[in-house]
Amino acid sequence: MDGAELKIGKFIENNTGDMIRTLSELVKIPSVKGEAEPNYPFGREPARALEKFLEIARTMGFTVKNHENHVGTIDLYSEGEPTLGILCHLDVVPVGNTGWRTPPFELTLSRGYLYGRGAIDDKGPAVSVLYAMYALKKLGVSLSQNVRFIVGTDEENGSADLAYYRKKEALPQRLFTPDGSYPVINVEKGMIRGEFEFVPTLGDRTLLSLSGGDVVNAVPAICDMSLCGVDQSEVEKAARQVPGISVECAEKDGALNVGVRGKSAHASQPNGGVNAVTAALKILSLLEVGDFEKISTLFPFGESDGEHAGVKMSDDVSGALTLVHSIASFDGKTYRGKFDIRFPVTSSVEKVRVTLEKTIGKAGALITAFGGVEGHCVDGNGDFVKTLLESYEHITGKRGRCIAIGGGTYVHETEGGVAFGAEFIGDENNMHGANERMSVDLFKMNARMYADAIIRLCK
Ligand SMILES: [Zn+2]
Secondary structure, eight states: OHHHHHHHHHHHHHTHHHHHHHHHHHHTSOOBOOOOBTTBBTBHHHHHHHHHHHHHHHHTTOEEEEETTTEEEEESSSSSOEEEEEEEEOOBOOOOSSOOSSOTTSOEEETTEEESTTTTTTHHHHHHHHHHHHHHHHTTOOOSSEEEEEEESOGGGTOHHHHHHHHHSOOOSEEEESSEESSEEEEEOEEEEEEEEEOOOOOSSEEEEEEEOSOTTEEOOEEEEEEESOOHHHHHHHHTTSTTOEEEEEEETTEEEEEEEOBOEETTSGGGOBOHHHHHHHHHHHTTOTTTHHHHHHSOTTOOSOTTTTOOOEETTTEEOEEEEEEEEEOSSOEEEEEEEEEOTTSOHHHHHHHHHHHHHHTTOEEEEEEEEOOEEOOTTSHHHHHHHHHHHHHHOSOOOEEEESSOOTTTTSSSOEEOOEEOTTOOOOTTSTTOEEEHHHHHHHHHHHHHHHHHHHO
């Protein structure tokens, strides 16, 4: 294999310019989800990115197929049922309004990094896979099994692309996606989203309105409320008992407006955040405004393991459950809350629901919406995962291991799929943010990694 590996390394080196040009063609297309139209299930731009990608693959001599603008497939060989699938996506998240130092839809090379929307998620990794396959083809590396590269266009908005394809065609038995991180993600917790309502009993010291959080899957950084019959000094005193937040008060028309500020974090890793909504609830209960302590007791400030909601649990493969009360509103009568839960793979949506209904009911609140997906777990000691880890160790020289995450990757709903790359945990690549980037070194290394994995799995 060493001879092939050397040749592949050289091939990637010699073709880096073309790889960058290919990526820049793709970054140019703003493939954010758009309005559905006949033949364009996710809008025109994701379809345009897919067509461009398939056209490039066709020019390289691959057999390609566009599955009605949901996904495209590129087979390494024109014949033979594929036993390995690789899954990437060409849709991207919106660019947001601020902070880009370069045009987001123009790939920019600066100090060894490629900047642009999609550079790491997931256009860059898709180009690395394509060139890994191209290297194997051009160098005539002969394998006994076929590989199918599946490129989708709806990963960022619920993966309806993959659901469509799975209805039409069976996925290869072995499947990995370069849309997560190295070494191998084989465990993804289950996920629940729910809503509840609570009608507080209010007194003279009262809450007029409250609004906190804007997305259900993040620790809320902001919660604004308006109080009546409460002094600013009392609020400030209460706020001092809530570490890590800042509070701003302003009187207006006889009411006291209070802005609570915490720190945002992804709901799958809530410990990095400071929850402004549960901080506001704690302040309300310290001030004895209404009976909000009932909700504050369920979702105490500083707690993210669901203990007081009765759902604290963990297992060896996935770690601990996380619970974030992420959105809240109060209109003067009803408090409405939303939460995000990531639970261990050994539990289930139903088990969590039964417990939570009890504890929330006991607090005098009512669950009004509840839904989720079960966890995803692939045997970390099976041949497939072990072989991917071998590739990882061989290419990086680092020790391989399986990891569990709280989020769901592209393969969450598939049977036996894992995430393999394309980033390293801790990389500062600004995924989903401004100045998204990937290093040229990683771009090339990923191509070598995927070529190596294909050879090991399909030789
Ligand atoms: Zn992605």
